[in-house]
Amino acid sequence: MDVARALGRNVRFAELARPALAIEFGAYYLSAQIRARGGNVYEGLASYNGGGGNAERWSRNAGGVMDVDRFQEEIDFGETETYIRLVIENYAWYRYLYGAADRPSIVR
DSSP states (O other): OHHHHHTTOOOOGGGGGSHHHHHHHHHHHHHHHHHHTTTOHHHHHHHHHHOHHHHHHHHHHTTSSOOHHHHHHHOOOHHHHHHHHHHHHHHHHHHHHTTSSSSSOOOO
């Protein structure tokens, strides 16, 4: 319930099943993970899905320098690897569909 406290909300655990609340809390938590990783979206997504300690390990094993390919090679959770790939691909398509890019692309 750290997210509820950070947002100044008083909620019961059962309320987290409400879609609007789950989205609000999830978005806050993801944003906090990205901020905690110095704005690095890849590490933030990895932390959100696979845990902060694992994201730190993957980053350290990749040499600590953000080489996206090396970082993704270090991820040893199939679910997290797939999660990051799908989120980034969808992000690229949304940028294109909403006119932020001439073609599907990401900003690093």
